[in-house]
Amino acid sequence: MKFTLEKKDPQSKARAATMVTDHGVIETPIFMPVGTVASVKGVHQRELKEEINPDIILGNTYHLYLRPKLDILEAAGGLHKFMGWDRNILTDSGGYQVYSLSANRKIKEEGVKFKSHIDGSYHFFTPENVMEIQRTIGADIIMAFDECTPYPCDYNYAKRSMHMTHRWLDRCMSHLEKLPFKYGYEQTFFPIVQGSTYKDLRKQSAEYIANAGAEGNAIGGLSVGEPAEEMYAMTEVVCDILPEEKPRYLMGVGTPINILENIALGVDMFDCVMPTRNARNGMLFTAHGTINIKNKKWEADFSPIDEMGITFVDTEYSKAYLRHLFAANEYLGKQIATIHNLGFYLWLTREARKHIIAGDFTEWKNMMVKQMDKRL
Known part of the structure; x- marks a missing residue:
């Protein structure tokens, strides 16, 4: 190596x-x-x-x-x-x-x-x-x-x-x-x-x-x-x-x-198993905070799962649809959430790399920590 x-x-x-x-x-x-x-x-x-x-x-x-x-x-x-x-x-x-x-x-x-x-x-x-x-x-x-x-x-x-x-x-x-x-x-x-x-x-x-x-x-x-x-x-x-x-x-x-x-x-x-395990329980990590997709507030939210997401599931499916899949205990919901969370984790570390190379990692990191600490 x-x-x-x-x-x-x-x-x-x-x-x-x-x-x-x-x-x-x-x-x-x-x-x-x-x-x-x-x-x-x-x-x-x-x-x-x-x-x-x-x-x-x-x-x-x-x-x-x-x-x-x-x-x-x-x-x-x-x-x-x-x-x-x-x-x-x-x-x-x-x-x-x-x-x-x-x-x-x-x-x-x-x-x-x-x-x-x-x-x-x-x-x-x-x-x-x-x-x-x-x-x-x-x-x-x-x-x-x-x-x-x-x-x-x-x-x-x-x-x-x-x-x-x-x-x-x-x-x-x-x-x-x-x-x-x-x-x-x-x-x-x-x-x-x-x-x-x-x-x-x-x-x-x-x-x-x-x-x-x-x-x-x-x-x-x-x-x-x-x-x-x-x-x-x-x-x-x-x-x-x-x-x-x-x-x-x-x-x-x-x-x-x-x-x-x-x-x-x-x-x-x-x-870490967190992105996959939490996905199977309906928890989605995003750049703006954490989403519990099982909450009723998403029942009629037809916006994309994550407009900033890097995977196809983020824009092809809505929050309302993903919530429905979890409510119906349909395994596809867990798969969608898993792909989203893993995509987010990879985006996060690659974005960190970009900011280290650009020389502004600390400022970006502090901003991201504040944003991700929210429950949406």
């Missing part, structure tokens, strides 16, 4: 950059739609490519390992060919799923024993076999195996967990050196900073991850229930330490406002 820093905002730490992998160019800042099980829920790959148009999407190691399973993915020639996607893919290592399965897993130094949410069968993830699994899945960017701590988290637990994540990182990197690439292209490896909401731990972890010398770095363990102010404080601490010449990925974040504020702190890459 090649990472080129192109422009920095004069009033913040925001930056515009370009990443190049064997599957193409990624212009940052970038939002990565979440395609957990080899599918961005409710969206055809053609719509994803032509309307939403992301440079990169995200898949999940835990889910893909359980279904369709590795033998199917390998027989298909990797995840790209299996799902018909010829652009970049990043895979999360499964650390977050380990966190979310707290009632059905046991963590020890060797790795994590967990119970499948599908059939109750038991499995064991180690730093070594997670690297092997991600080689077989074949994503362009793969993540270290880590433990994502909950919020709130006891200081001593956060410290022990952080050190274990560091030891797991060493094992990941050592094992990865022994594994040949598959499918005729290379993979880029990102380690993950942990440390909960403790500044000293975040500093220590960021220094350890920076010294690992990987091609990119990620920030984990945020957006797990902590106040936004604490998220921003931890992100700032970490971004001040992680090397400027490498991409920074803030995992699982977040609202449109969260994304803009973290871009201002120096983050390049984001993913």
